[in-house]
Amino acid sequence: MVIGSFRPFEIDELDVLEREVGLLLPASRRSFLQAVGGESFAYSVLLPDCGPEPLQSFGDLYELGRDSAGEYDYGTLLGEYRRSSDWWVANEVQLLGLLPIARDAE
Structure with missing residues (x-):
């Protein structure tokens, strides 16, 4: 099930x-x-090897384009990508080209 409404964006944001x-x-x-x-x-994914909580939910997809303040900030694809080098996982995995897509619902 897809729940909206979604914030409008300029199509050139894909190119950016x-x-x-x-x-x-x-x-x-x-x-x-x-x-x-x-x-x-709204969706959940069953990951049997992720006990004790094998049902994982993701409630917010990162938005394409700028936020309501006109910035690439938290919650936008580009804002989250720019901040990915600050994540703990950046010390373990090469993140170049890895695009974050969603935030855990919890």
Whole structure:
């Protein structure tokens, strides 16, 4: 189930994102972002090896484009990508080209 409404965005935001990340988005991801842009997408994924909580939920997709203040800040794809080097996992995994897509609902 997709829950909106989604914040409008300029279509060139896809190009801005791809230039900064340095990779082209797969056509299916580009189409998805063009359709919804981000914000809220209610779903859960069953991950049996992730006990004691094997059901993982993601409540907020990062938005394509700028936030309501006109910035690439927290909660935007580009803002989260720019901050990814500050994450603890950046010490363990090469994050170049890895695009964050959602925030854990909890």
